Amino acid sequence: MSRTRPYIQESAKELETLFESVKDDLPKVKRILAELKHRSTPSAVTLREKVERHLKGEAKTSKSHGPGRADEPPLPEQPSHHIVDCKGCNTRIRIPVKEVCVVYRCPNCHLSFEAEYRGGVMEIVFLPAQQEEHITEDSARSILGVAAGAPFAEIKTAWRRLSQQYHPDKHQGLPERLRRAAEIEMARINRAYQVLARASAEEF
Ligand SMILES: [Zn+2]
Known part of the structure; x- marks a missing residue:
């Protein structure tokens, strides 16, 4: 099945004007939407969302459609x-x-x-689950920034300080990517602390 793109030549701006003028003509609006789905420019994406909102509202409010529906084949419905x-x-x-x-x-x-x-x-x-990095006592110390042989109290203080720094509550306003990075670092800090806590427990 070959897909035709009747509006391939139109710019997003022209498509917007067209959309405004054929708003009630559902098959035409759907063709505009189909064209917009091929595009990724910000203006096309914005218009696409607008058209999708329009179509959603249309489906809810009425089942009657504008002229032109009978002679134009409907496009397959795409769920939202x-x-x-x-x-x-x-x-x-x-x-x-x-x-x-x-x-x-x-x-x-x-x-x-x-x-x-x-x-x-x-x-x-x-996607495969991320492999957990193996943390040795040495790497745990460098993650927490404590020297070899540091007493457990010092390890605990370092862990508290870093936990506060990387705590998810402190990063709510950041973009997803940075929040995720802080989350990963937080998990690493916790694991480093567990490794050292276990190690010091075993010394007794
Ligand atoms: Zn799940």
Whole structure:
């Protein structure tokens, strides 16, 4: 099945003007939307969201459509959301349907997966869980910034100080990427502390 793109030549701006003028003509609006899905410029993405909102409102408010519907074949419906069952913990995750590959993370178990809507199908690929870095006593000391032979009280103080610095509550306002980095560092700090706590316990 070959896809035609009647609006391939139009700029996002021209498509917006067109959209405004054919708003009630559902098949035309859907064709504009189909064209926008091929594009990733900010103006096209913004317009696409606007068109999608319009279509959603349309579907809710009425079942009657403008002229031109009878002689134009309808485009396949694309759902706006998709439910993913997390492979790690079975949590049901609702994600937006996008024709670009997006990586999501389960809010519960933090397993990552890629999602992409392609050829009418939502493709989900779970990414392998991140290998936990093995932390030796030496690397634990360097993570916490304490010297070899430092007393446990000192290790605990260092861990407290770093935990405060990297605590997730302190990074709510940061972009996702940085929050994630702080989260990973926090986990590393905790593991380093556990390694040293265990080691000092064994000395008795
Ligand atoms: Zn999960």
